[in-house]
Amino acid sequence: MSPDALEVSNRRRKSIRVDLQIIADMIEPRTRVLDVGCGDGVLLAYLGTFKQVDGRGIELGTDGVKACVSAGLSVIQGDADTDLKDYPDHAFDYVVLSQTLQAMRAPKEVLGHLLRIGQRAIVSFPNFAHWRLRWYLVRNGRMPVSEALPYQWYDTPNIHFCTIKDFVVLCREMGITIERSVSLDQRGVTRRIGAGAFFANLLGEHAVFLLSQ
Amino acid sequence: MTVPRNKTLTPQEAPSLPGHFVHFGPERPLRLDCGVDLTDFTIAYQTYGALNEDKSNAVLVCHALTGDQYVIGPHPVTGKPGWWEMMVGPGKTLDTDRYFVLCANILGGCMGTTGPKELNPATGRPWALDLPVITVGDMVRAQAMLLDHLGVEDLFVVIGGSLGGMQVLQWAANFPERVFAAVPIATAGHHTAQNIAFHEVGRQAIMADPDWCGGDYLSQGKRPHRGLAVARMTAHVTYLSEASLHRKFGRRLQDRKALSYGFDADFQVESYLRHQGITFVDRFDANSYLYITRAMDYFDLAAEHGGVLANAFRGTKTRFCVFSFTSDWLFPTEEARKVVHALNAVAANVSFAEFISDKGHDAFLLDEPEFRRVLSGFLEGAAEHRGLPRAIP
Numbered sequence: 001m002s003p004d005a006l007e008v009s010n011r012r013r014k015s016i017r018v019d020l021q022i023i024a025d026m027i028e029p030r031t032r033v034l035d036v037g038c039g040d041g042v043l044l045a046y047l048g049t050f051k052q053v054d055g056r057g058i059e060l061g062t063d064g065v066k067a068c069v070s071a072g073l074s075v076i077q078g079d080a081d082t083d084l085k086d087y088p089d090h091a092f093d094y095v096v097l098s099q100t101l102q103a104m105r106a107p108k109e110v111l112g113h114l115l116r117i118g119q120r121a122i123v124s125f126p127n128f129a130h131w132r133l134r135w136y137l138v139r140n141g142r143m144p145v146s147e148a149l150p151y152q153w154y155d156t157p158n159i160h161f162c163t164i165k166d167f168v169v170l171c172r173e174m175g176i177t178i179e180r181s182v183s184l185d186q187r188g189v190t191r192r193i194g195a196g197a198f199f200a201n202l203l204g205e206h207a208v209f210l211l212s213q
Numbered sequence: 214m215t216v217p218r219n220k221t222l223t224p225q226e227a228p229s230l231p232g233h234f235v236h237f238g239p240e241r242p243l244r245l246d247c248g249v250d251l252t253d254f255t256i257a258y259q260t261y262g263a264l265n266e267d268k269s270n271a272v273l274v275c276h277a278l279t280g281d282q283y284v285i286g287p288h289p290v291t292g293k294p295g296w297w298e299m300m301v302g303p304g305k306t307l308d309t310d311r312y313f314v315l316c317a318n319i320l321g322g323c324m325g326t327t328g329p330k331e332l333n334p335a336t337g338r339p340w341a342l343d344l345p346v347i348t349v350g351d352m353v354r355a356q357a358m359l360l361d362h363l364g365v366e367d368l369f370v371v372i373g374g375s376l377g378g379m380q381v382l383q384w385a386a387n388f389p390e391r392v393f394a395a396v397p398i399a400t401a402g403h404h405t406a407q408n409i410a411f412h413e414v415g416r417q418a419i420m421a422d423p424d425w426c427g428g429d430y431l432s433q434g435k436r437p438h439r440g441l442a443v444a445r446m447t448a449h450v451t452y453l454s455e456a457s458l459h460r461k462f463g464r465r466l467q468d469r470k471a472l473s474y475g476f477d478a479d480f481q482v483e484s485y486l487r488h489q490g491i492t493f494v495d496r497f498d499a500n501s502y503l504y505i506t507r508a509m510d511y512f513d514l515a516a517e518h519g520g521v522l523a524n525a526f527r528g529t530k531t532r533f534c535v536f537s538f539t540s541d542w543l544f545p546t547e548e549a550r551k552v553v554h555a556l557n558a559v560a561a562n563v564s565f566a567e568f569i570s571d572k573g574h575d576a577f578l579l580d581e582p583e584f585r586r587v588l589s590g591f592l593e594g595a596a597e598h599r600g601l602p603r604a605i606p
Binding site for chain 2: 054056062065068069073075083086091
């Protein structure tokens with residue numbers, strides 16, 4: 001790699017969000033990845049450049065889709081709640097659902113599809129049991145609004161919030177194996193999620209799970 | 214084996230048609246879907262740009278119902294710019310400095326490729342209704358023969374809108390190994406009942422014209438201009454949207470201050486449609502209109518694959534990019550989505566975007582900068598995967 005290219009790659013490396021970096025680190029090179037709710041394609045572009053993955057995306061927002069396709073990424077305009085059923089079983093090595101689970105109409109069904117379509121699923125979501133949100137609710141008696149969750153209750157796309165503990169319980173109920181799990185606080189410090197998930201549930205602003213069936 | 218270009222053309226038109234022609238003799242028959250072997254036929258085509266050394270930069274543009282191979286103008290009959298001049302040319306989205314762009318007049322057409330107005334070698338008279346019914350599959354197989362003739366093994370991109378998009382899908386289904394990337398625009402995996410219905414109105418208008426002469430008008434020195442014009446007027450409405458008609462014309466009157474209380478073209482929209490009809494008959498053959506609309510009606514890619522559209526694409530390695538437009542009610546986004554869902558079902562490499570436009574079905578032919586920008590991005594990505602050199606910024 002030329003010094004220029006290296007500098008570009010370092011810049012790109014820095015520009016990717018911490019939670020996306022955690023997801024990217026869970027993915028083996030040269031695999032097939034479907035990114036559900038891929039936004040403007042930051043993760044897909046990163047995985048394509050640095051891990052040579054064969055990446056695809058689904059995105060609901062038209063601006064995101066156009067940004068992705070304009071950047072040469074294979075992304076369809078679609079709705080995870082309705083479009084995942086079309087994909088065949090085990091078509092991908094990984095299916096990623098990043099910061100989107102809480103916006104699904106039927107998150108449990110979507111989770112089932114992720115692990116049907118992919119050998120593994122990687123799911124990240126904001127933890128509604130983070131201490132700041134708990135404190136906000138206790139102190140103000142109103143739905144928490146924070147930097148990570150900037151919406152008012154009436155205009156939020158996030159209709160199915162859960163906590164890290166909730167998610168762990170759901171995985172258990174669905175017979176899903178949690179291969180790895182990481183929580184992330186607002187300073188970007190990561191923490192392994194333990195068996196009871198007590199500390200992660202209190203201190204983690206976001207969580208990332210690597211799952212298999 | 215390029216023939217003298219006037220060999221299969223009617224005497225009036227042959228000298229004025231520029232471009233390339235290839236003739237396939239009796240030893241190279243084309244087995245049509247209707248079961249008949251078409252022998253002795255010609256394909257007229259245009260090329261723009263140059264084929265690179267490893268023949269990896271060929272782009273096939275598939276034209277729509279009333280389009281032709283003259284993607285870039287001036288059009289030899291009308292003198293107007295080409296139908297996709299906006300898209301194709303040096304430095305444009307389909308950059309002829311980088312790509313070898315190829316467009317052939319479709320089988321059944323009327324701009325030099327064998328169609329009902331060309332001479333039937335067996336009789337020396339125009340084919341008229343003796344020409345077997347042509348399908349989209351036939352059009353695509355004829356194009357494949359053209360590629361064989363040109364020594365082009367596989368295409369970097371096959372692209373087209375409407376009927377052109379049907380050809381793109383057919384290409385991807387029939388010759389997956391010859392299509393690196395496919396861009397079906399404003400199209401569908403089958404022609405809907407509503408679309409067949411509109412085509413039938415057009416055909417009936419042509420056939421109701423006494424000058425149609427049971428299809429034999431060329432031999433009798435007549436032209437069913439009135440019928441063809443009405444067919445075009447009906448079809449033209451389906452290419453627009455209520456919003457675009459309202460924006461362009463509203464209820465404004467044509468060259469008058471008050472209603473005439475008669476049946477002259479009081480409204481601008483009437484005058485516009487009449488103009489569309491009248492200018493169309495100068496450049497299009499009525500029987501061609503019958504054959505090509507029939508080909509579109511017959512198009513049903515799922516039916517060719519056991520009723521499951523996904524089966525048409527099983528195992529495909531082609532990179533797809535499907536586009537639709539919000540106000541297109543002839544080929545609505547819902548139809549595009551069916552194609553996308555079928556491609557998802559075989560885990561194909563597919564992109565899909567819908568563009569906001571009030572220009573109806575015709576949007577793909579018009580100035581839609583966002584559409585061109587996103588398409589450029591897709592082509593850049595595909596070129597990178599193909600190992601083609603990047604655009605010079």
